[in-house]
Amino acid sequence: MRHALTPNRWLAPAELFLSSFIALIILGSLGLKFLPGIYQGEPLNWTDAIFTSTSAVCVTGLIVVDTATYFTLRGQALILLLIQLGGLGMLILTSVIITALGRKISLNLESVTADSRKLIPQVSARLLITNILKFTFLIEAAGAFFLYCMWVPRLGWKGAAWPAVFHSVSAFCNAGFSTNSNSLINYQDSPGTLLVISVLIILGGLGFVTMQELNLRFAQRQQSLPRIKRLSVHSQLVLWTSFILILGGWLLFAGFEWNGLLAEMSLSDKLTNSLFLSVTPRTAGFNSIDYEQATDSTNLLTMILMMIGGSPSSTAGGLKTTTFALLGLLAWSKLRSQTTTTFASRSIPDETIQRGTGLFVISTSVVVTGVFLMSSIGDFHGYEQRFLVRLFETISAFNTVGLSMGLTDSLSLPSRWVLIFLMFAGRTGPLVIASALIVRLAHRSKFRLAYEDVIVG
């Protein structure tokens, strides 16, 4: 453990993290605007360049210009580079921070109980980053290979290569950008495509912590890391929640659209498309159907799944599966008038619950404020847009999903900036709060104000 991570040495403070993200977005915007041969047709204006760059770096996938027809191969390659850097950067940063946080929290908890254990093994930053890079490129290469094999019949030996690479990276990074104008709607009759993309999305969204634990638990020993005897509460929560959400969403979407959007499809297409409807909102953002044509129930469930999002230390956005699960466990414990929230015979620390609920409150507030702004701007400009469409777009941007009911096509300039801000805040916000927390935990004061209670409810 000589090279164990310590907050002071390894953790970029919130400012450094934010500025590197902003720098990447600015470089991307400049590249999209000024590099030669990036796009064809009308010149790209500043707002749209910044919108596209933010959407790529924040792996959101909302677009104001068509990636497929407006950008050239070079332009698409630049966008893919931004996606890969944005996604990978996030994966590495969250894992580094969580390793450090896990250590700090473990230290704190040891005063409470001796049974606490570290969330992920302490490894050197170099080993951690090497593992993440290996893990990423291995999966992306495998995904590209499978997609290539399936797309050769449609697109030819040469034509299938670039889309296969692009979609594999975009899916693993939960980015949702596509080289097709209508995302994956042309592939709704290709169960293989939808399944491979689904697996890429799920692996990208499950989180490195859980993947590493699964590896240490079930695969052979890796380098200096010990085999572990049971999965942490964290990973159990991630796996159970993901499983229930995917399965539950699958059944519900199938029910909502069986005689609707899925009516004309074969049975196997019905099943893969409803599975894809369940997988893609958390928070990949490809679509194999048109959400404008879907029922309100489908769009509502999609919005809920978008808010929940993927798991921590992943490329996915949203509140995260663990946060959602803890909210549910908290509500359940309060319904039974219990004072502690528990899962798998373990108490969850109050501070974690508070962090989760705090995040939920902040996220809800930002979404409400966002839809407020979108509505006010729309009302002001006299646009007649349905409230649902605006809410859908707001939730999609903030949780870096990229699904749309078609609003992105017809946005006023101020609305575009609201979405740019939402994408950026949704992506960087939680990490900024988390990294500030580590600094705070390191210098925590024991002083507390006197208690006084308040009546709630």
Place this chain on the structure above:
Amino acid sequence: MRHALTPNRWLAPAELFLSSFIALIILGSLGLKFLPGIYQGEPLNWTDAIFTSTSAVCVTGLIVVDTATYFTLRGQALILLLIQLGGLGMLILTSVIITALGRKISLNLESVTADSRKLIPQVSARLLITNILKFTFLIEAAGAFFLYCMWVPRLGWKGAAWPAVFHSVSAFCNAGFSTNSNSLINYQDSPGTLLVISVLIILGGLGFVTMQELNLRFAQRQQSLPRIKRLSVHSQLVLWTSFILILGGWLLFAGFEWNGLLAEMSLSDKLTNSLFLSVTPRTAGFNSIDYEQATDSTNLLTMILMMIGGSPSSTAGGLKTTTFALLGLLAWSKLRSQTTTTFASRSIPDETIQRGTGLFVISTSVVVTGVFLMSSIGDFHGYEQRFLVRLFETISAFNTVGLSMGLTDSLSLPSRWVLIFLMFAGRTGPLVIASALIVRLAHRSKFRLAYEDVIVG
């Protein structure tokens, strides 16, 4: 303190409370359906009788039959009786429970710090109930008097009496039932009416705990109760939050509708109507304008205010001002990476924060489930209703507000039952949880499971 309240003697368990509420609803339904001379026209069907009775007892104010034209004076009197019993019952029950809870919690906190103080003075149940009854009837009588004086010119000496009494009770109980078919739209040009009704709504929604503290702080000593030196954190939070919400809402609504719904009005009418727009959603439910005609921004802000609701130990529904304020304070403390939530130089106990966030999570889930059901039922019946209208109605029912964008007029049978359930759950849920909590606190076990942390966000 001989007659101090103790949980075991005075607190009706959750079951008793629930069954008395259900009994009142059933009696009300039977009365509306079978008593002679209650309504005119077509016979009242069971669903509508139960809907009306639930809406009255839960002081919601949503209506499926027109109170003004369908019910006779006798029918209206029965409805007003149900409102008064439902509102007063709630006021008394919450105050009793809070007195007992406050005592339990104070006892618990004394182990943490010596500075904790009781939320409300311990008084005998008889004195508490007497005070509440005095407080209620005094305000309702004053309200009826003022309304009567203002309405004599319009309605005559005789005609003004019943509407004045009805609206005064309905406003103080935050019930929102009206003897006019279009609520208070006819009175939008009567600033006096809107102001009196606003004061009644605010006094009814501020909560007995705060009113009593204000009385003990600033008025003369009352019976055996000592004068207090400062307002509790609870009352400070109630007063500040209410003030900010009313003022902020007033400004925003004026901004949203100045050239919209308010465009044709005189300056004084503009100001009183936008104030009324700010006061009535928490959770009175009268309307002086037509929400169907309002901008999305107005309807969105109205939905937010409906969710927040009034203050604890009042006739109002919703999450409550304190819960909302604590959520804000929690988010603020997490944004600054602090471990404790504080207000007015006091720490708020973690358990209270958890109870508040638990309530928020449960309420959000119920509303989401409700709008889900409303959408699915609507989709199934092929109704083309805007999502916003359904969301508005769901939030209105659950928070016992009674405002509507017109959906209540055209509901399918299953949708009516969803609303009945939402009204009932929204009214009784929090109190059931709170009263179960007291029983639990009395027999609290010291046993806790070992801690293990989870990554959120």
